[in-house]
Amino acid sequence: MLILLNKPFNVLCQFTGESGQRTLAECLPVPGVYAAGRLDADSEGLLVLTDDGMLQKRIADPRHKLPKTYLAQVEGVPDEAALARLRSGVDLGDFVTRPCAARLVAEPAWLWPRNPPIRERKAIPTSWVELVLREGKNRQVRRMTAKVGFPTLRLIRVQVGDWTLGGLAPGEWREQAGPLPPALRAPAEPVRPGPQPSAPRTFARRPRR
Structure with a gap:
């Protein structure tokens, strides 16, 4: 079973939590x-x-290189130099982000x-940046845009x-049908060869004296 959910704001990405927490x-x-990957x-x-469980791991594993597209509303309007820094990789101190798409x-x-x-400031406009990443470390998008x-x-x-999202409103979900992307399909079980017949034994004849 595969489910797509539009997770609302301020909802934990888990099914249990402490009293008062939304899940x-x-x-x-x-x-x-x-959840296969978190928000x-x-x-x-x-x-x-x-x-x-195996599909969950494959979806979350960056080795399968599933692109993840985000829309970030940021404070200010990034210029081309800031977008170029996002695209080429940002040094966040503990790691350098991989190249990504940003516009x-x-x-x-x-x-x-x-x-x-x-929160909005009257003197500072906001704008929207689309980022397409193939990794997903903790609070990565926020750290990237703040860094630039x-x-x-x-x-x-x-x-x-x-x-x-396909038109899902916050809190709505749908079951996803159809084949998985090739990168997520489980590898086929290797065909194990059966026992092979042993070759006939031959004996060299000694020449007659």
Whole structure:
């Protein structure tokens, strides 16, 4: 089973939590599924869940290079130099990010309001940056945009591989049918050869004297 969920803001990416914490249990009454990859509580958007433990690991494993597309609403308007730094890799101190795609985009027409809304400053505009990563370390997008001078105010994941939000409102989900992307398919079991017949034994004849 494969499920696509639009995780709301301020919801933990797990099914249990302490008193007062919002969890996936309020959105998804399906037992036995687990998130394949995570989103921070203050991030929104596409979360992939499955009841297949091996598939969960393959989706989350960066070795399979599933691109993940994010929309980040940032403070200020990044110039081409800042976007180039994002694309080429950003030194965050504990690691350097891999090259990625980054570009300015318009505010999405389908965007839902966030509750609570982001903080806004009258003297500083905001803009939207689309980033496509093939890795996903803790709070990576936020750290990247802050490092180049444009802090993230809102972060939405809109796509994982070929899977998209597809019109899901916050808290809505759907079961995904159809074949898996080739990178996620389990390798075929190798064919083990059966026992081979042994070659006939030959004996050299001694010449007669």
